[in-house]
Structure formats: C-alpha cells, structure tokens
Amino acid sequence: MSDKILTNREPLRSGLDLEAMHRPRARNGRAPDPHVPGGWFPMREHREDEAVDFAIVGTGAGGGVLAARLAEMGFSVVAFDAGPYFRPLEDFASDETAQSQLFWTDRRVTDGENPLKLGSNNSGKAVGGSTVHYAMVALRQRPESFRSRTKQGFGADWPVDWREMWHYYAEAEEALKISGPISYPWGPSRPRYPYRQHDLNAAALTLAKGAEKLGIKWTETPLATLSAPRGKSPPCVYRGFCRVGCSTNAKQSMLVTFIPRAIKAGAEVRDLAMVGRIETDKQGLATGLHYHRDGAWRFQRARNVVVAGYAIETPRLLLNSASDRHRHGLANSSGLVGKYLMTQSNVAVWGEMDEEVRWNKGPPSLAITEHWNYDDSKDFFGGYIHMSQGPLPVEWASVHTGARGLWGKALQDEMAKYNHMVGLKMVGEMMPQERNTVTLADEEDQYGLKVARVTYSWCDNDKAMIEHSLDFMGRQLEASGARNVWRQPDDTNHLAGTARMGDNRRTSVVDTNCRSWDVPNLFVCDGSVFPTTGGVNPSLTIQALALRTADRIQALARRGEL
Amino acid sequence: MTDGLPRYPDYDVLRKRNTVSWNDPTRTAIDRRLAVDRDPHTLTEGEFATLQAICDRVVPQEQGPDLVPIAAYVDQELTLDLSLGYRYAGLPPAKEAWHRAIAALDAESVKAFDAPFVAVDAARRDTLLTRMQKGELKDPAWGDMAPDLFFKQHVLVDIVAAYYAHPTAWSRIGYGGPASPRGYVRMGFGMRDPWEAAEAHPGEEAKAARKNRNV
Ligand SMILES: Cc1cc2nc3c(=O)[nH]c(=O)nc-3n(C[C@H](O)[C@H](O)[C@H](O)COP(=O)(O)OP(=O)(O)OC[C@H]3O[C@@H](n4cnc5c(N)ncnc54)[C@H](O)[C@@H]3O)c2cc1C
Numbered sequence A: 001m002s003d004k005i006l007t008n009r010e011p012l013r014s015g016l017d018l019e020a021m022h023r024p025r026a027r028n029g030r031a032p033d034p035h036v037p038g039g040w041f042p043m044r045e046h047r048e049d050e051a052v053d054f055a056i057v058g059t060g061a062g063g064g065v066l067a068a069r070l071a072e073m074g075f076s077v078v079a080f081d082a083g084p085y086f087r088p089l090e091d092f093a094s095d096e097t098a099q100s101q102l103f104w105t106d107r108r109v110t111d112g113e114n115p116l117k118l119g120s121n122n123s124g125k126a127v128g129g130s131t132v133h134y135a136m137v138a139l140r141q142r143p144e145s146f147r148s149r150t151k152q153g154f155g156a157d158w159p160v161d162w163r164e165m166w167h168y169y170a171e172a173e174e175a176l177k178i179s180g181p182i183s184y185p186w187g188p189s190r191p192r193y194p195y196r197q198h199d200l201n202a203a204a205l206t207l208a209k210g211a212e213k214l215g216i217k218w219t220e221t222p223l224a225t226l227s228a229p230r231g232k233s234p235p236c237v238y239r240g241f242c243r244v245g246c247s248t249n250a251k252q253s254m255l256v257t258f259i260p261r262a263i264k265a266g267a268e269v270r271d272l273a274m275v276g277r278i279e280t281d282k283q284g285l286a287t288g289l290h291y292h293r294d295g296a297w298r299f300q301r302a303r304n305v306v307v308a309g310y311a312i313e314t315p316r317l318l319l320n321s322a323s324d325r326h327r328h329g330l331a332n333s334s335g336l337v338g339k340y341l342m343t344q345s346n347v348a349v350w351g352e353m354d355e356e357v358r359w360n361k362g363p364p365s366l367a368i369t370e371h372w373n374y375d376d377s378k379d380f381f382g383g384y385i386h387m388s389q390g391p392l393p394v395e396w397a398s399v400h401t402g403a404r405g406l407w408g409k410a411l412q413d414e415m416a417k418y419n420h421m422v423g424l425k426m427v428g429e430m431m432p433q434e435r436n437t438v439t440l441a442d443e444e445d446q447y448g449l450k451v452a453r454v455t456y457s458w459c460d461n462d463k464a465m466i467e468h469s470l471d472f473m474g475r476q477l478e479a480s481g482a483r484n485v486w487r488q489p490d491d492t493n494h495l496a497g498t499a500r501m502g503d504n505r506r507t508s509v510v511d512t513n514c515r516s517w518d519v520p521n522l523f524v525c526d527g528s529v530f531p532t533t534g535g536v537n538p539s540l541t542i543q544a545l546a547l548r549t550a551d552r553i554q555a556l557a558r559r560g561e562l
Numbered sequence B: 001m002t003d004g005l006p007r008y009p010d011y012d013v014l015r016k017r018n019t020v021s022w023n024d025p026t027r028t029a030i031d032r033r034l035a036v037d038r039d040p041h042t043l044t045e046g047e048f049a050t051l052q053a054i055c056d057r058v059v060p061q062e063q064g065p066d067l068v069p070i071a072a073y074v075d076q077e078l079t080l081d082l083s084l085g086y087r088y089a090g091l092p093p094a095k096e097a098w099h100r101a102i103a104a105l106d107a108e109s110v111k112a113f114d115a116p117f118v119a120v121d122a123a124r125r126d127t128l129l130t131r132m133q134k135g136e137l138k139d140p141a142w143g144d145m146a147p148d149l150f151f152k153q154h155v156l157v158d159i160v161a162a163y164y165a166h167p168t169a170w171s172r173i174g175y176g177g178p179a180s181p182r183g184y185v186r187m188g189f190g191m192r193d194p195w196e197a198a199e200a201h202p203g204e205e206a207k208a209a210r211k212n213r214n215v
C-alpha cells in the first residue's frame, strides 16, 4: 500500500462533476437521504480506536442487508464502501454514458480462453453496490440447485437446506416489495408476490407469444421495482434506464431500502472508503482493517470483519491481506480463495418485427420463462432462464460490434432498425471449475494495491448449454414472428464463487454460517460464497443468504461462540 | 425509403431538453457532451488526423452542422485515462494502445500504398481496416499487440460508443433519449407516446414530421 494522495478518477466522461465522487458525504453525524435532494439522516458514528462489533467491507446485496440486520439486532456496525453515496434524484442523469459513474472501473486484467468483460455488466461501485445498477430480476433458485452434486450429479452441494433458503427468500421478497405474478408457474408453491406484476411491453409480449407457440410456460418477471407507491418511492415510470441507475427511486436497490434501515438502526456507513487490508494478530484473529479515505490510510478496529465485496474484490482483499501467519492470503488454508470463479452465460438471439416495438420502454426484462431450469430432459448439467430484452443504444451497438464485428454502413443500417428489434437472452448456469480464478496481477491500482487478474475458460458443458439455449431461443423468437434472427454467442454477466461455502474445511473457504474456517472472527457475505451459481440471477439468493447469516451470527453470539 | 429502413423525418431528440423527460443532471451531462473540446489533448495533431480518418470509415457521417466529433470524444477519454473496468491481458493500457496502433496503421499504409493512412482513399482505408480486423497486419510497429484484438476492443468500442452516446445518433435511429422523471406510458406493439419519435410510414412523411416537431 502506498501513501500517495489519490485523486478520484472518473467524473468528466459523465460530464457530471459530482461532489459525491470527490468528498465523502456520510460523516459529521449524518448520511445522505437518497429520497430527498439535499436531504440527510442522522447517523451514529464510531471511533476508530474502539473496536466495533462488525466492520463490513461492501454495502451491496450481501453487505447492505447484513449491515441493517446486525444493527437491528443491537450490534455496533461500520460498513465501508469504496464507492460514492448517491442521492439518485439529484445525482443520476438519464443517460447511458454519464451513468458509467456507477461501475467499478478500477484497473483489472482479464485472460483465459474466454476472458470476461467486467465493469458495466457485473461490477458496481457505490453505496448499495451493484444493486444500484442491476436489472432487478428477483428469482429463487430451484430446490435441487442447492444439492447439485447429490441430486443432479455436478458441482458441489450447498451446506444449506433449500427450505431454509425459501423461508429467507420470502423475507427478502417482502423487504423489497417484489412485484410479480400471483402464481408462479414453476417449482414448489410460494406465497403471492407482495406487489402486483408490471404491465408487459411489446418485447415481453413477443416472448409470451413465442412461448405459447412452442407450448412452454412463461410469466411476468418478478422485479425489484415498484408497481405501486411505497413510502417515499414512486411506482416505476417505465423509463428503461434501470441498468444505469434508477433516477426516480422506484427501483428497490440496497441504497433506498436496507442502507436507510441500517443507518436508522445505528449502523455507520463510510463512503469513498476503500479497504486495502485486513489486519490479523499473532493468534491469527482479525483485529480490524486498513482503509483509504480522504487521501489517507486509516485503521478501524473491529471484533469481527465481514467481507462483502463480490466475487472479484472479496478474494482480492483476502489475498492482499496475506501475513506471516497467513502466507497465501487470509482464510486460505484450503487454497481455494479465488478459485471456482463462476459467471453466468448471457448469450442471446435477436430479430426484427414488422411492427414498432420500441423495446427501450420499461424495465429491460418484463417477461421470463424458467422452462429449462425445471425440465430435466437436457444433454447438459445445470439450467437457464431466458427473458425479453431492451438494450439502450450504446449497449445495442456494442452487441453488433462485439458479436458480429459490424462497422461502417452495415452497422448504421442495423442500428436504424432499433425500434423494431426484439430479443431473448439467457441467464445460464456455468460450471464451477477450479481453473477459473481471481489472482493478484503484478500491477497496482490507484491506491497502490495489487489488482485482480481474472482468468476464465468455458468447459464443454458450458458450451453445450449455450448451444442448446441459442437453438431453443432462436426457434422461439421465430415462432413469435421475428425475421432475420441471429445469434450473439459470447456474452456473460453475473459473478459468483471464489470463497465457496461448504461442510469441509479442506474443500471450502467458509462454513455454513459463512464464517471462515481459518479465522473465526472473519465472515464472507456476498456472491463469492456460492458453491454453484444456479440458473437464475443471483441477487435475491445473496440477499436471502445475508438474512440467514445475520440470524446465524445472532445465534452464535447467544451461545457465546462469536 | 428505398432501403426499407425506418425514417423519423425532422425528429430531434434535443427538442425535449426543456421538457419533463430531462432532469437537471441529464441537461448538465448532455450540455457538456455537446460542448466537447474539438482539439486533441493526448494525441498529436498528426495522430488525431489519422484517428479522424479511421472514425470516418467506422461510422461514416454526412458533413453538416450535426456532425458528431467522434475523434474528440476518443481523445477526451484517453486524456481522462478512463477505463472500462478491465483490460485484456494482450493489450497495453488504452493510451499506449492507440499511440501504437496509429503508428502501425500508418506504417502498413505506407508499405501497401506508398502513402500514410490519411492520404489514401476510402476503399484503401477500408482494406487496411478490414485486414486489421482479421489480424492480417504484421508490421513490427504493432509489437506484441494483436491488431485484431485492438480492432475489437478499441476501434469498435471507443469509436462506436462515442457516436451512439450522441443526440445526433439518437435522433437518427428514432430513440427516445433521456426519460426522467417522465418515462413512458404506452408500451404495447405499435404504440407511441406523444413524446416519442414518429416513424414515417409510406405516404405519411409529412404527418410524421409534424409529430416529430412536437415531441
Ligand atoms: C448491469 C447489471 C445487471 C444486473 N442485473 C441483475 C438482476 O436483474 N438480477 C440479479 O439478481 N442480479 C443482477 N445483477 C447482479 C447483482 O447486482 C449482483 O449479483 C449483486 O449485487 C452482488 O452482490 P454482492 O453483495 O456480492 O456485491 P455488490 O452488490 O457488487 O457489492 C459489493 C460492494 O463492495 C464494494 N467493495 C468491494 N471491494 C471493496 C473494498 N476493498 N473496500 C470497500 N468497498 C469495496 C463495492 O464498491 C460494491 O459497492 C446485475 C448486475 C449488473 C452489474
């Protein structure tokens, strides 16, 4: 770690020179109220030299939920995030390029046979984490997904019973007021969603039509954006900019839900606070963390540390925290920190309709089918969902350049069809492979910390699943009346793995309580603990797991085992 | 409409600037985008001219007041040293990659056509760019950087993203542009909110143009 004063990168691309990106906002006993321009909440502050019960690294789907629940249970909590603390109403532009301010764009290197694209499609950097720019699709994993090894013959089992997960799914759905159908067509019965489903746009109607032609079920997508007012949040106005941040606060991100809850319950949030290293003592216990804020390195003492930086930053921080006692990185006696990185396949098919579609209206994925998660007559392991689509122009152009290599007049002619396009995109389960990794590169970031090298290669099963989905989605899109259907065979999105949970300390990094096997006062609470990634988008599972982890920690504390 | 592509006569997304479809941060962001400094800060004048010549082929534009100064945006990104959030192991950082690629492209052009890239005609520029895309260029000036990877990750990303981030491009494809706080109401097939671009169906160009002047 270096001591040089750091300037904050970014602003000008956005053309928005946001104060939030230069100076911490949550301080002096108050934190921004994301619902009120210029508004503040009172915030309890903690001294650095007095150990807090929990220091949490990251405030996204995992860290945000855990900070709120632990504070509500009466623990003292400080949650750190490297990103800014936004008030969407005054800070968010309605523009793809400007909103790149939300992404984690610090230096990273990618390689392998199928190098991952990072940044806009999988890594957020803000109080609220990636949920500030996620697409809000809120799904439960199929029960068998938690026992992939035993029930389905691949990957690894989760050390968690699916019924327990489904209990916490219901709690997470209620906390976020998920809008969804009254009865969901797949899996064991579940309660009706708290809020009613959204209307379908033409892109979603296309999915429905094709599904019915092929005789498979479909439904309105359960989404974490409101279909009716809730407190200070209005219902969704169908702007379609969800993946670059919701400027109306209809989206129930962590920033507008669990973070205010956490602060109200007495947690402190430190924004623009990059954690560089977890400190351990001679016994090998964590004693606190070094973080960078206001141009200087600082130290916060803590009785317990929780890492919730997502599947790249979590292993990077653990590896960067190596010490004499933990030579290969913290919590790494299994050698598995940074291994079994998983992404989800995000390939798509696209086609043209005669009628005007105008797919940019509404959240991007209003209709879904989980058919291939629940149909077991497949020639590959795992499953996938597919959903309707509505990319904005810069992203849409990148599909033509990335998947088809188009430029010149060919590109412009394709782009001219924007308002007539439809698409189907999968989120598919890629296999956990030990060779897919996050390691440290011999290169430093703006804080003087070793950057992550992300190595990824698809396996034969991944390829078989991709081929299956492209074939099926292509037939479905044609059945819906689309012309000139073509494939985008290369996209990936969500991340998981790299600090997997398990029943055995030799084959996992954390136990069923998400507690490190090696360092008993260190926990991991984010997508990195997934042993398998399942065939659905991950955030609801991360949130449910965080709710469960909070209850587990409370139980450990009551038994005096913390 | 000889090519069958949709047209949106007289549609200009900037007409919505002062409506409820644009909030203040959006106005700030787009105003600054339109006011981009047109002179290079990172590339030399010579490199910048080559970059402009590349942009002209990757996104051909008609001369006129609406011309998008694509090269200026690319140079601005390099000056600000912005990253996408990842870099392929085979590519140097963006600035160095562009310096090297421009030099290499000129060397290739001289070798093939006896003149630098800016001095050859459009067909020859396309030939060179196509060979870059296919990874067929081999001049030592490329060093260990693969021309096809550079083409895919920079030529097609930096240039195309800069163009489609511009209101001129949005107007051309009939995209609604910024939409906050007012979003949309009518979402079904063939449905248009009165503040969206109207497509000119055959014989109804004037009607569409009238609607487009009133978005
Ligand atoms: C464009 C996009 C669309 C998506 N759509 C969906 C969707 O529709 N449905 C779905 O389920 N999922 C979706 N996801 C994925 C989902 O957002 C993530 O899986 C989820 O947010 C991950 O939760 P997390 O807690 O593990 O990490 P994150 O939510 O990413 O939070 C991690 C936080 O930790 C901070 N951090 C990291 N390292 C440090 C450090 N060293 N010091 C301080 N702070 C640090 C980061 O700044 C970040 O804010 C989407 C993601 C993206 C990017």
Ligand code: SF4
Residues within 6 Å of the ligand: A225, A235, A236, A237, A238, A239, A240, A241, A242, A243, A245, A246, A247, A248, A249, A250, A251, A362, A363, B183
């Ligand atoms: S479509 Fe809805 S959820 Fe998405 S950004 Fe707009 S208001 Fe927010």
